Amino acid sequence: MSFSNLVNDLSYRNRGDSNNTDRTVDTRQTRSQYSRAQSYVSTAATSVSISGDISSQLHGGYSHPLARAWQAERQLTKSMLIYPVFITDNPDEETSIPSLPNQKRIGLNRLVPFLTPLVAKGLKSVMLFGVPLHPSAKDTLGTAADDPQGPVISGIRLLRRAFPQLFITCDVCLCEYTSHGHCGILHEDGSLNNSLSVDRVSDVAIAYAQAGAHCVAPSDMNDGRIRAIKLKLIEAGIAHRIVLMSYSAKFSGCLYGPFRDAAGSIPSFGDRKCYQLPPGGRGLARRAIVRDIAEGADIIMVKPATQYLDIISDAKEIGKDLPIAAYHVSGEYAMIHAAAQAGVFDLKTMAFEATEGVLRAGASIVVSYFTPEFLDWLET
Numbered sequence: 342m343s344f345s346n347l348v349n350d351l352s353y354r355n356r357g358d359s360n361n362t363d364r365t366v367d368t369r370q371t372r373s374q375y376s377r378a379q380s381y382v383s384t385a386a387t388s389v390s391i392s393g394d395i396s397s398q399l400h401g402g403y404s405h406p407l408a409r410a411w412q413a414e415r416q417l418t419k420s421m422l423i424y425p426v427f428i429t430d431n432p433d434e435e436t437s438i439p440s441l442p443n444q445k446r447i448g449l450n451r452l453v454p455f456l457t458p459l460v461a462k463g464l465k466s467v468m469l470f471g472v473p474l475h476p477s478a479k480d481t482l483g484t485a486a487d488d489p490q491g492p493v494i495s496g497i498r499l500l501r502r503a504f505p506q507l508f509i510t511c512d513v514c515l516c517e518y519t520s521h522g523h524c525g526i527l528h529e530d531g532s533l534n535n536s537l538s539v540d541r542v543s544d545v546a547i548a549y550a551q552a553g554a555h556c557v558a559p560s561d562m563n564d565g566r567i568r569a570i571k572l573k574l575i576e577a578g579i580a581h582r583i584v585l586m587s588y589s590a591k592f593s594g595c596l597y598g599p600f601r602d603a604a605g606s607i608p609s610f611g612d613r614k615c616y617q618l619p620p621g622g623r624g625l626a627r628r629a630i631v632r633d634i635a636e637g638a639d640i641i642m643v644k645p646a647t648q649y650l651d652i653i654s655d656a657k658e659i660g661k662d663l664p665i666a667a668y669h670v671s672g673e674y675a676m677i678h679a680a681a682q683a684g685v686f687d688l689k690t691m692a693f694e695a696t697e698g699v700l701r702a703g704a705s706i707v708v709s710y711f712t713p714e715f716l717d718w719l720e721t
């Protein structure tokens with residue numbers, strides 16, 4: 342281990358210490374690593390014949406913005422950002438979402454004008470969500486999800502024509518389209534019917550891929566859907582041109598509220614606790630990541646982002662040869678807006694700090710509602 346790794350490792354351990362339930366082991370490890378670090382320093386110091394204490398000198402001229410940027414393993418660029426876009430089935434709609442500041446639900450007639458200035462500023466990728474506004478569009482099977490005239494499939498076609506360079510990702514789920522608001526097809530007792538759900542979700546993914554999406558991202562969490570989608574993509578002869586991004590580690594918590602307002606996907610009964618992970622479930626997340634890589638995922642996603650940095654770093658360790666994405670979700674975004682509004686901090690500084698944390702943990706793709714702002718704030 343190099344000296345800087347060792348020091349990083351030590352400070353990481355010290356910071357984590359107060360949360361560690363097994364303090365004895367951790368302290369002992371920390372102490373032995375500390376003495377290794379000390380002996381490394383004294384060897385390094387003698388070998389270049391420097392006397393005196395240099396080990397405390399960490400301020401090495403990084404007050405300059407460029408030198409500060411060099412400290413990061415990965416710097417945020419426009420290519421890392423995916424912007425979530427909500428497309429409704431009401432063509433002329435352009436409605437603000439009160440709980441999701443600065444975000445809108447957009448109808449198909451407004452979509453191109455809405456995205457044109459963003460593409461001009463360097464927007465590279467969007468993630469499409471369909472929002473059927475008419476209750477009659479919803480049923481127990483989520484039939485509207487892959488309606489050829491529906492908002493997502495029409496949106497894909499429209500965007501491919503209008504912005505040939507734009508990378509189009511589609512969230513794939515049924516919850517926006519089911520009358521009960523759950524992410525799949527249900528048994529009579531209200532629990533998820535996994536095999537029917539996988540069948541349906543994978544059909545929807547193929548329909549989006551065939552309509553021209555570059556990437557499909559199933560967020561339904563049904564077991565086996567990555568494998569089913571990959572097999573259907575192969576069978577359809579289009580696997581070579583579709584990226585399969587798995588929401589592998591999607592945690593159930595209270596950070597999706599504004600999204601559900603935006604997408605109208607609040608479950609009409611119960612919750613999503615049997616198919617989304619419990620916040621403490623690090624091991625389950627690791628198992629889901631291993632499983633989804635084995636099933637053919639091309640990108641692994643962790644969601645939410647800033648509350649789950651350890652999971653992002655696990656994903657990078659397990660999937661070291663795959664890009665890792667993080668979804669900085671609606672609640673995280675709304676929280677930052679609310680706190681900035683209350684004078685707690687500056688919005689831009691916090692947006693960068695939160696996003697850089699996500700990159701530092703191991704992500705190289707961030708799905709973010711801050712994308713329009715970042716396009717103004719970033720040069721490249």
Ligand SMILES: NCC(=O)CCC(=O)O
Nearest residue numbers: 560596597600670671672
């Ligand atoms: N499947 C996508 C989501 O659930 C989005 C979550 C959010 O932005 O809160």
Ligand SMILES: [Zn+2]
Nearest residue numbers: 514515516524
């Ligand atoms: Zn869903």
Ligand SMILES: [Zn+2]
Nearest residue numbers: 514516560561
């Ligand atoms: Zn979802």
